[in-house]
Amino acid sequence: xxxxxxxxxxxxxxxxxxxxxxxxxxxxxxxxxxxxxxxxxxxxxxxxxxxxxxxxxxxxxxxxxxxxxxxxxxxxxxxxxxxxxxxxxxxxxxxxxxxxxxxxxxxxxxxxxxxxxxxxxxxxxxxxxxxxxxxxxxxxxxxxxxxxxxxxxxxxxxxxxxxxxxxxxxxxxxxxxxxxxxxxxxxxxxxxxxxxxxxxxxxxxxxxxxxxxxxxxxxxxxxxxxxxxxxxxxxxxxxxxxxxxxxxxxxxxxxxxxxxxxxxxxxxxxx
Numbered sequence: 151x152x153x154x155x156x157x158x159x160x161x162x163x164x165x166x167x168x169x170x171x172x173x174x175x176x177x178x179x180x181x182x183x184x185x186x187x188x189x190x191x192x193x194x195x196x197x198x199x200x201x202x203x204x205x206x207x208x209x210x211x212x213x214x215x216x217x218x219x220x221x222x223x224x225x226x227x228x229x230x231x232x233x234x235x236x237x238x239x240x241x242x243x244x245x246x247x248x249x250x251x252x253x254x255x256x257x258x259x260x261x262x263x264x265x266x267x268x269x270x271x272x273x274x275x276x277x278x279x280x281x282x283x284x285x286x287x288x289x290x291x292x293x294x295x296x297x298x299x300x301x302x303x304x305x306x307x308x309x310x311x312x313x314x315x316x317x318x319x320x321x322x323x324x325x326x327x328x329x330x331x332x333x334x335x336x337x338x339x340x341x342x343x344x345x346x347x348x349x350x351x352x353x354x355x356x357x358x359x360x361x362x363x364x365x366x367x368x369x370x371x372x373x374x375x376x377x378x379x380x381x382x383x384x385x386x387x388x389x390x391x392x393x394x395x396x397x398x399x400x401x402x403x404x405x406x407x408x409x410x411x412x413x414x415x416x417x418x419x420x421x
Contacts, residue, residue: 153191161185223256244272248281249290250306260288264318269311283314283323291316293323301325374375 152162164184166176174180175336196204218236221228238254245251252270270283279300282292294300298320305325306312314323382387391402392408 153187154194160191188231221256236269240269241268243273243283247274247283248276248278250281250283250293251287252283252285254286257286258288259286262288262316265315267313267315269313271311272306273307275304275308276301276345277303279303279307283308292323293325294320296324296326298322298324 153162155161156394162184164180169176196202197257218227218229220232228238233328240255241252241254243250243252250270250272252268258259258266268285276360279302281293281301282290291307293314298317312325314325316322317324393401397413
């Protein structure tokens with residue numbers, strides 16, 4: 151029998167003072183019961199050296215575990231500094247050019263869970279449209295855009311930091327520079343013209359021109375006044391937007407990593 155009452159209070163089964171008052175002598179059976187209760191109570195305790203692990207959830211009562219070591223296995227709980235410093239999700243790649251490897255600690259055992267994400271620092275600029283990444287010596291999978299389209303050679307730059315996430319259904323690592331919806335994929339070369347109908351306005355498009363000298367054509371003739379369009383430009387080259395902008399027909403240049411909000415009017419085109 152255990153000496154704990156279920157609320158963490160240890161209670162001896164016998165009280166010698168009470169026994170004396172009641173004329174009860176110390177007997178072997180009562181002493182054995184007393185000793186067994188103490189032994190059971192000690193067995194129910196979690197030892198400081200880990201000999202006896204917990205056998206149920208341990209409520210902390212609003213208190214903390216302090217002075218904990220860094221987690222080194224996936225079954226260990228995380229120290230706050232590891233989360234703040236991204237110790238488990240930020241790593242520099244290794245391997246050869248276009249065949250990148252990542253060695254997180256603790257290791258990730260395939261199959262990877264969909265949405266598994268890392269912030270990686272590229273050690274060597276990519277030279278192909280199909281660079282690959284292998285994590286913890288597992289599956290060698292292609293790195294692609296968020297819409298599953300191929301990268302361009304040189305998209306991954308040495309020293310650059312990129313967020314990649316695992317798309318389990320495709321078996322590929324995704325870069326978020328193109329979203330999986332409302333993506334305006336520019337084709338190579340020259341002038342890319344499109345007419346925004348009322349059904350395609352009021353939307354956000356990620357723009358990633360694959361080559362330098364790309365133009366985007368805006369046409370407000372088929373769009374109702376008051377409609378808006380937002381271009382999120384993430385490409386490495388200047389982007390030229392052509393159309394009637396602020397009442398003037400012409401071309402406006404935008405640089406990398408700009409968000410371009412546009413609204414359609416009947417008199418001044420896009421403003």
